[in-house]
Amino acid sequence: MPASLTFIDVPVPLDANVPTYPHNTPYTLEPIKRIARGDSSNVSTLHLSAHSGTHVDAPRHFFDAGAGAEALPLDLLIGRARVVDLSATHSVASEDLAAVDLSEDVRLLIKTRNSRLWGSNAFHPDYVGVTESGARHLAERGVKLVGVDYLSVEVSKTPGAPAHHVLLGAGIIVIEGLNLRDVEPGIYDLFCLPLRIVGSDGAPARVVLRSR
Secondary structure, eight states, X not given: OOTXXXXXXXXXXXXXXXOOOTTSOOOEEEEEEOGGXXXXXXXXXXXXXXXXXXXXXXXXXXXXXXXXXXXXXXXXHEEEEEEEEOTTOSSBOHHHHTTSOOTTOSEEEEEOGGGGSTTOSSOOTTOOOBOHHHHHHHHHTTXXXXXXXXXXXBOTTOTTOHHHHHHHHTTOEEEXXXXXXXXXXEEEEEEEEEOOOTTOSEEEEEEEEEEO
């Protein structure tokens, strides 16, 4: 591998400091067997929402007849991606995206001030989300994957969840919960591998960027 290639791990760690979206199951790791207690091995049980930490939304998240996490296409989850920095915005609307040339981009990761929120287990309802106009802007320009740096792509408490409906309804994959704090704007190779959970409305994912 060329020495110039750099891998950047951009999921948030699943630990006691990961915040939980309201009314979702909080993450915990329960010890079932422990060598220190005389057991033959260490075995744990995970308790978590399908939308814990860094995760991918499947269409079934908002459409009962939509595909589950196991059907998310690998050819969209892996490939060239653009990271854009919109840290000055309070929500990502069409006008915020107007200056971004998306003519060659199928995968877009949006870095905002959200990336500074990680490291605290408190949920911040004032996070930056994507508005309905922003979602339509992306869909109309042929974007097929959108990643955001907090637990939801939706502006908090937006009635009807229009951004989710627009994006997932257009077949756009949504990655939520990225940590883009140390990622510079530019072009990367994206590797996003959600767990293959059959019928699930979402799945935790390991997401890695590779510099070009």
